[in-house]
Amino acid sequence: MQDGAGAEEGGIQTLLALLADGEEQARQLGEMVAAEDDGPWSSSRRAAAEHYRGAARRLQRTLGRAAAVARAFEAAAPGSSRGTDRSDDSPRSADESSGRTVAVDAQAQERQSTMCKRRKGLPRWTAKFRVPETSLEATPDDGFSWRKYGQKDILGAKFPRGYYRCTYRAAQACAATKQVQRSDADLCVFDVTYQGEHTCHQKPRRATAALSAPGGRSQTPPPPPTPPALPLEQQDPGMRLLGMGFRRVLRVETAGLALHDDPDDRGPASAPAAPFSFPSVPPPLLHAGEAATTTDSIPVAAAFSPPASSYGFSAPSYDCAPATCYGDVYDYDYEAPQGARMRGAESSELGEVVSRAMVAAPASFDYSSSLFHHQAELDPHLPFPPFGGPPHDPYQ
DNA sequence: CCAATTTGACCAAG
């Protein structure tokens, strides 16, 4: 809601200041606890102190990471002078999208005349959808209406890749496209790569619809890669909306990067990075998520609809009981167009944060290792396209 | 009849 990612420059400075502040406070807290630890306390008290100290250390570290992220952004987006371009793109921004629409239009024309296939520059992210075995034929649907425009066999892949573009591409100049490919390793898994954000106004139908209307076509929530951010206000912990649904938990996993977590950083089983919760709305910029657990449960709306044709999957009805659907996993992997890149050091910890942030950021980062696994539950209210995408024109 | 999908050709990038 409020200006989402708008705060680029001053915002980052402020953010850095706040984070530094928090870091310092956490440090002091840790010292205080440590001091207490020396006293003649009982072992239990001592243990408690140890615990708090660990918590303080984690907090400090988390803040430090967040600061690193902020710095990375700052570094990556130097020309910060223009900060107000993009900004929110919440669903409702539709109206004001007029300006943006124009831009899109221009792109469309350009594309037409040039007929180039280059779509570099467009934000891109990948999601892995795992469908329940009971409905192997289903293709994960993200809530938008797509029109298939091609299919191709990909080298090394057992299954062909399907190419889809937004149904309203022509009508509304929506440039969103996606590629869907079934994993050769696991038939239940689909890799879906999205490119470009939707500029069309599709009305979100609830997943419920999908359930009740099997034949219906898409509609579902989006590939939400977006993130995590914030509006806590609207998040309720217990928010399990869903009447039906399947629930999934979101878990972030940074592939390939070793996050050096402290020993005390949360328990063993936990995942490296922080999970986050997400709102369904386009959040502002980043937030360092640090949820307590690695797996947050999020009501992500995800419905599987039966598109079907291409791979011949058609969603059986959703008779799959919710139970059977549990466990579906979605992995999100954001990838930015080429462009700025952040310095290595921090990249590892930033992994997931960056990814999401980059969605909102103008500049792009070259990072590509984060995956978000999440298990969500079908949510009747589709959150909506969160994409906080880069509204700005990708093409130079 | 309209709209979506199929499918092979075409084209650009690597």
Added chain:
DNA sequence: CTTGGTCAAATTGG
């Protein structure tokens, strides 16, 4: 040249 992505005519389905 190979491969991935898109186009567009033909086809299918409602």
